[in-house]
Amino acid sequence: MAKEYLTVSELNGLIKEVVNYGFPQALWICGEIQGLNRNREKKHVFFELCEKDPVSKDIVARIGLVIFSGRKEHIEEVLKNSENSFQLKDDIEVKFLCKVDFYPPHGAVRLVVENIDPIYTLGKIAQERQRLIARLKEKGLLDKNKQLSISSVPLNIGLITSYDSAAYNDFISELKRSGFAFKIFFVNSLMQGKGVPADVCRALSVLNQMKDLDVIVITRGGGSIAELSCFDNEAIASAIASSRLPVLSGIGHEINVTVTDLTAHTFAKTPTAIAQFLIERIQDFLFDLDEKLNKVLVLSQDRVGVSRKNLRFQAFNLQSQVNNFMKVHRQRIIHLESEIAHRPLDFLRDRDKDISAQRLNLIRDLKAFLRDGGKKIENYKKLIDFVKPQNTLRRGFSITRTSDGRLVRHTADIKIGEDMLTDVLDGHIHSRVDKLKKEDSGE
């Protein structure tokens, strides 16, 4: 008869039989690795696979796994030989060939890893990456930073990397070798693991607030695709797209181009290559400057030559103009000199002539005057003769005076009884006034 109860070990033994019976063959299981990093160095590596809700990202199922020490080497070998080698670590999607087992001492179902399919992980990463790129392209974020122009002398550099890493040292020493006066504004950041996006975004925001920066460089050494997949990140891509400064990225190597690289203004494979890009830009600028300077020299020498020729011509011109000027003025003075030598004498001669002419005129005038005078005198004589008293007396007029000789012209000139004397042509008549009669003749 059967026992009424089972011991725990009996039960667990039964469960193990059922499980082994139910899962006779190993199965391919896909999920995301959790809790592996802290157990990586142990002899047998215990960790979990989980499945997340695609939208909420909440864990909907999980199961424990173990890679026994005997299998570890094989798994690592498979990964190393895959096209893009990567390391097992937390947060990556994997596809394991597992035997489903039950471990009675713990009473837990456990998957014993036998093999791995690396192509699955790589495909997942690639798919994720393609989706992200498409999304960024649609939002126009992929080319945004490329539209910024980089200074032709990018000497002030904001550097995002992890302090004292190989990338940090390669980048700095390459810049130093150039001898140019680069100025580095360094912001330390995680360059691997889950914390990368947040840290890089913080560093970008810090550097974008600084003045006087020319470019921002994000760089790290190369790594596997799975390692670099943290740079296939939307947050970093958006931060680069909205950066006011051009972002240069040097992440990964040969075949690994991350979304960060694609979103950046310019990318190169290594920190050294990014440093060289900056150095070459400055060298190009200096070369261009040299060429321009040379051109200026040549052009100005030409110009000076032409000017000198022109000057010579002008000097010659000046001299001949001066000669001409002097000649004209000398001739003018000579002319004036001769004028002053002759004019006054001519003037005097003219005056002399004037005087002679005046003399002749005077004589002529005098003669005329005298001639005219003779005639006038004749006339005067006739006039005088005409008014002479004798002639008047002859015509019958007489002149009467008082006894004391006054002329009697009016009745008032004499009184009644007074004597008067009248001259006639041949003698005098004495008479006495008898009567006076005044007539109103108007006289």
Next chain:
Amino acid sequence: MNDVKYSKALKRLEEIIGKIENEEIDVDDLAGKVNEAVSLIRICKEKIEQAEMEVKKVVEDFEVDIDKEKEDGK
């Protein structure tokens, strides 16, 4: 009288001659004006000679400068 401007002296000279020519001058003043004209002529002549000399010297100095510069340029 030597600090009279050439152009002024010339103008005065022409004025005097013009007056004589146009017989606008008194005989009493003639000798005085002729005297003035002669000294004006002397002044103008001196001025021309002096100017010519100075210009010659300046141009010569200038040519020397140019030649020197050209040599230095080489």
